[in-house]
Every structure is written in C-alpha cells, then in structure tokens.
Amino acid sequence: MLQLKLCNCVKINAQLHPHCRIKIRGLNIMAEELQLVSEAGKMFRKRKMEHKKKGGKGKKKFKGVPFNEKRAKIDNKMKKLFEKRARDYNSDTEDDAEPAPVSRAKPTSYDKQKPKSYGKEKPKSYGKEKRTSYRKEEDDFEEEWVDDEGEDGNEELEVSEDEDGEIQPGITKFIDGCKAFRLAFKKLLKKSASDDILGPVLSAHKKLVAEKLAEEDVERKDKGEAKKEKHLIREKGHAKPANFLNADEKSLIAVATKGVVKLFNAVNKAQHAQKGLNPSRAKDEKAIKKRRREVFFSELGKTPSQTAVSKAGASNSPKDEGPSWAPLRDNYMLTNPKLKDWDKNTDTVADDVRMSADSDSSDDE
Amino acid sequence: MGRFKNKNRKPFVKQIVKKPPTVDHVTGDKIPKSFVFSRGKLPGPLRQLQMDLRKLMLPYTALKLKETKRNNLRDFVKLASDMMVTHFLILSKTDSAAYLRVARMKNGPTLTFKIHEYSLAADIAQSQLRPRCPAEIFKTPPLIVLSGFGTGEQHLKVATLIFQNIFPAIDINTVKLSSCQRIVLLNYDKETKLIDFRHYSIRLQPVGVSRRIRKFVQNHQVPDLRSLQDVSDFVTKAGYGSESEADDEAATVNLSSDIGRVNRASTKSAVKLQEIGPRMTLQLVKIEQGLCTGDVIFSEYGNVTKKSENEEEDEQESDEEMDEQENEDEEEQEIEEELED
Numbered sequence: 071m072l073q074l075k076l077c078n079c080v081k082i083n084a085q086l087h088p089h090c091r092i093k094i095r096g097l098n099i100m101a102e103e104l105q106l107v108s109e110a111g112k113m114f115r116k117r118k119m120e121h122k123k124k125g126g127k128g129k130k131k132f133k134g135v136p137f138n139e140k141r142a143k144i145d146n147k148m149k150k151l152f153e154k155r156a157r158d159y160n161s162d163t164e165d166d167a168e169p170a171p172v173s174r175a176k177p178t179s180y181d182k183q184k185p186k187s188y189g190k191e192k193p194k195s196y197g198k199e200k201r202t203s204y205r206k207e208e209d210d211f212e213e214e215w216v217d218d219e220g221e222d223g224n225e226e227l228e229v230s231e232d233e234d235g236e237i238q239p240g241i242t243k244f245i246d247g248c249k250a251f252r253l254a255f256k257k258l259l260k261k262s263a264s265d266d267i268l269g270p271v272l273s274a275h276k277k278l279v280a281e282k283l284a285e286e287d288v289e290r291k292d293k294g295e296a297k298k299e300k301h302l303i304r305e306k307g308h309a310k311p312a313n314f315l316n317a318d319e320k321s322l323i324a325v326a327t328k329g330v331v332k333l334f335n336a337v338n339k340a341q342h343a344q345k346g347l348n349p350s351r352a353k354d355e356k357a358i359k360k361r362r363r364e365v366f367f368s369e370l371g372k373t374p375s376q377t378a379v380s381k382a383g384a385s386n387s388p389k390d391e392g393p394s395w396a397p398l399r400d401n402y403m404l405t406n407p408k409l410k411d412w413d414k415n416t417d418t419v420a421d422d423v424r425m426s427a428d429s430d431s432s433d434d435e
Numbered sequence: 436m437g438r439f440k441n442k443n444r445k446p447f448v449k450q451i452v453k454k455p456p457t458v459d460h461v462t463g464d465k466i467p468k469s470f471v472f473s474r475g476k477l478p479g480p481l482r483q484l485q486m487d488l489r490k491l492m493l494p495y496t497a498l499k500l501k502e503t504k505r506n507n508l509r510d511f512v513k514l515a516s517d518m519m520v521t522h523f524l525i526l527s528k529t530d531s532a533a534y535l536r537v538a539r540m541k542n543g544p545t546l547t548f549k550i551h552e553y554s555l556a557a558d559i560a561q562s563q564l565r566p567r568c569p570a571e572i573f574k575t576p577p578l579i580v581l582s583g584f585g586t587g588e589q590h591l592k593v594a595t596l597i598f599q600n601i602f603p604a605i606d607i608n609t610v611k612l613s614s615c616q617r618i619v620l621l622n623y624d625k626e627t628k629l630i631d632f633r634h635y636s637i638r639l640q641p642v643g644v645s646r647r648i649r650k651f652v653q654n655h656q657v658p659d660l661r662s663l664q665d666v667s668d669f670v671t672k673a674g675y676g677s678e679s680e681a682d683d684e685a686a687t688v689n690l691s692s693d694i695g696r697v698n699r700a701s702t703k704s705a706v707k708l709q710e711i712g713p714r715m716t717l718q719l720v721k722i723e724q725g726l727c728t729g730d731v732i733f734s735e736y737g738n739v740t741k742k743s744e745n746e747e748e749d750e751q752e753s754d755e756e757m758d759e760q761e762n763e764d765e766e767e768q769e770i771e772e773e774l775e776d
Contacts, residue, residue, distance in 0.1 A: 303530060307551065308480045323635065326708055329580035341608065
C-alpha cells in the first residue's frame, strides 16, 4: 500500500520534473497544498456521499487513527497565496509559456475520471480529514502537509491532471510516464543499500568522506601512540614485584632479620640487668644509672674487633686500633671539614650508651 | 538591634591542642620529624610512592601534607622550622627517572638518589598471598638497618649518618620491644653501587609450639576436635607447618618481656619479617652541602670525587643528566651546579 502510494506521488512529480529529485519533494508538497485547497470545496459533498453508503461504521473506523487529525481549515487568503505559489513554481520549472491554472471550477469532472483502484479508499480519507481539520488552529497546518505527503499521494494525482489543463490526453501521457518511472523506481527500490560504512552516498561525496575517515583513523592511531608513550613515561621505573621470593629478596630478608635479632638480643641483655627495677621510680633510677655507667665504660675499653660484628656481616672493619665508639676516635669527622656543622647533634649522644638499631653497622668502620 | 543576645551562642573557648612531643619523654632526645613532598608534577604511581613513603615515615611525619604548584622550597623550610621538622624527603621526576632527595633541615646536606626501580606498597600487597599490614604498626617508628655501608667511602658515611638520624634513636635500656614493629632496610651493593630499600613488618612467633596451639591461644576459639581420638592428640599431634617453623635457628630471640599473649619472655620466639611496601632501588647520585644548594661534596657523574671510573661512561651519563635537568624547570639551581661541575 505504501509503495503504491509512494509510486503515485512520485509518478505525478515525475511528470512535472522527471530530472530532479529534490524538486520532486518540493513539488510534491506544493501539489499537496493545491490539492487541499481545491478539496476544501468538494469535501463536504463527499462526506455526504459516504454517509449514505456506510453510515456510522465508517466514522468509527477512522476515529482512532492519529494522523491527519491536524488538518486545518483554509481561509481564502491562504488559498490565494498557495495558488499563486503554485503558479510561480510551475512557471519557473516548466518551460511552458502558460502555466496551468489550477482549475477548481470543475471538481466533479475529475472525480469521475479517477481510476477505480483509488476510488475505494479515497473518499473515506477525505471525509475524515474534513471532520478533524476544522478543530485545529491554522498556524500549524502547513507543517502537517509536509508530513503527510505519503498518504496524500492519491490526491495529488488529481491535481496534476488539473494542472495539465487538458485532461483526456493527460491520462494517457500520465500512464506512459508512470510506467517508465515505475520501472525506474522499482529498480531503485530493489537495490538494497550496500554494506558500505558510508551508506548510500553520492559518489562524489563518497570520496571525500572516505578521505576524511582515513584521516581520522590516522589521527586516532597517532593519538593512541602518543598516549601509550606518555603512559610508558609515567610508569617508568615502576616494577611489579614477582609473586615468589627470589634469592635476592630472601637474602635481604635474612639481613634484616639478623638486624632485628641483634637488636632484640642487645635489648634483652641490657634490660635483663635492670630487671625488677622500674626506670620511672626515683629509687631504682640510681641503681640503673650506676649499672649503665659500668656497662658504658666496659664498652669503651673494648676494641672494635671485639665488639663490632657487622649486622650485615658484609663489611670487615679496618683494623685501626682505637675505641669502638666513633666519636672517641682521632679521625672522627675530621676527614671531611665540610661536614662540620650539620653534624652537630650526633655528638650530643655522649651521655650514655645509646644504641640505635643501626649503630653497629656504622661503628665498625 | 543588638540588644537581645543569642542564647544559643557559645562563648569562645580556645581549643587546647595537645602538641605532639618534640622530645622523647624517656630519653630526652630530640625526635626527628620529616616532611615528604614532591617538586614538580608527579605522575600517578609516583604520587602513590610519595604516600607510601609518608606512611613509612610515620608517626613523626605529616601524613596529609598538602602542597600546591606555587609552593617553593622556601615555604617548606619556613613551615618546617616552625614545626621542628628535621628531615625532608623530596620526590621529583624527570623524563629519564625519578629522583629522591633526602635532606637535613636548615643546612644540609642533601643526598640525591636516582630511583632506578620502585614498587608500591599496593603492588607488594598484591604479590603476597596474605598481605599483613595492620594499622597499629604505623604508630611506632621503624627500626633502620643499614648494611654494607661500612666500605669506608666518604659519601656512604654521610648517607649512614643521615639515615641513622632520620628515625628516633633507640635506647636499648628503655625501649619496649612491642614498639619494634617495622624495619627499614638499606642494603648497599658494592658492585652495582645500588642501594636496596625495603620495608618489613616484624612479627614474633613462639618457637616449638604447634600451629594449632598457637592459633588456639591467639583466637580464643573452640578448636575443631572431631577428627581426633583423644584431647591429648590436639597437643601432641603436629599440625601443618610446625616443621618449617623450626628451620631457622638464627632468627630466634629470647625476649626480655612478654609481647602479646603468645610471645612469652620465658620462651624463645622466632622473628618473622614480611614485606610491606614500598620497595626501591636507589643510586646515590649526588651529595650537596646545603639544603638542595651549596657545594657538591660528591657526585657520581662529576669530577668532584677522586674516584676512578670509566670516563666515557661517566660523561655519557652526565650528559644525560644534564638533559634531564634542562627539561625540569623546578631545579634550575641544580642545572647551574651541574654545568659548573
């Protein structure tokens, strides 16, 4: 049905402008306008006829249909305007000396001439249009027409006949043209859209679009590469550790464990002496201090070879004779005069034997 | 107008903020504090590394230190002197590598390390089957173990001193063993001249106790006895993993006091270390006398030191270094120094 209608609408237009697709559409609308204008008069009569035929049934049938509802009433001014437009349009496009005037004088005549196939549906739709249109405002009726071009294909047939002025020869002409165009149009319809990404595009444009797409592709690729590079720079040096402990890690853990064990043992040894004495109590404090001093002096007396066991066990200390504690040595901090002042607080440690967890490793130089 | 007082208004009371101690209350030592921040814009993983380093430096560090693009080093110095901060850890990034500078406040020295490789705490937790990182272990400062630094080289001595003082010193007479929860290990490799930086958590386990009993004591849960014939089996039968515990004699200690429910002073305990991030491979590149300024005492690439190395390699690397520096607008001062060298 739709196809038929489409065919019809194009048929007419093809008669007028078989060479231009865009114009077809424009004309189509134009023709439609004309049609409606001319119909305004005849509608009334037609509805009456319908009533006689079918009565209430026909009415009901069309009530629910949403389209065509917005048909507007056409006043005289607009009618004239459209007529004028149509005339202008025809005079522009066709080379005819005399543009076919829209004859609205004889609506009855082409009513009869209408092909039978259209006749069945036509009247109903007209009547329906008529009924609904009166309710609507006038300002949106023009748009409506544009929308409904498909359905109104049949109506335009009449107009086109009208425009020709001479009706009888026009029909034969029309049929010829119709056949030719139908064939062409069928061919077009049969053609399925290619699977191209571009879709159905005019060939000239196709090239352009293809170029553009290719360019975009290249651009995207470049962008991706740049992004990757950036990511690499961001992640530089970032290494994900292995799930297992390799030998290096194990040895490192062993070193650290050794350090911890050493510290714990030292703590145990030191705190074993003061067991039972609470360092925060004044009474015990003296005793603790005394013991510590003893330990301190005994430590000082020892040579580094006696005490120093490198935590790492990696470095064998140079065997220079001297006190184990670094600040007491002769060359302490004198080797580099530049290190003079930043180092101040390290020699404030002198009051008691203080052992940071690492002090062993530094002492054994 | 202002006649009626708002009854709901509370009188202004100055909040008494308890200041964190700047001095150890037992030993009377000055507690070193640190700032960890970055110069220049860091990429995501390095920012994460910065966060990890802050966590590592806990508790005496600014965990939520906010820095903006406009902050320059002087701002940090000013802030640091107000807050008695003693050490700076500064992360920066060039196209070739990331750099870590460890500086002592006010007047140097500054050690510049090139970070050859790093893994975040998250990466390490991901690589482990059972990552262990309870929040309590960050409430006490870590121990630090430097190993292999005693080669007698001057720059290593300086590094040793800096790193020893970056965490509060431990007085073995008063220290509580329960406060030793973490350990930072710096291992210097003589051949490659790289320093391995690791961070472990310390865990103590009683030796000679089967896993079942240990878990039973720890968890307070009724054990599953249905597979056993007798109650005594629970004690006598060796559980899984009991053999592996006894393997390392060197890692056992006698404790001076009880730690937790399981580790008694009377029994022997095994020291177990588990890595918590971050992990870094550092190379000592440069030592400056001042705080990110001043004379260059030691430079790996420059001719400041008397070390004899492959000249070509050095030159190549120093060129590279210079290129890096040029890219970086933050460290203009350093470029000049490099050029002077």
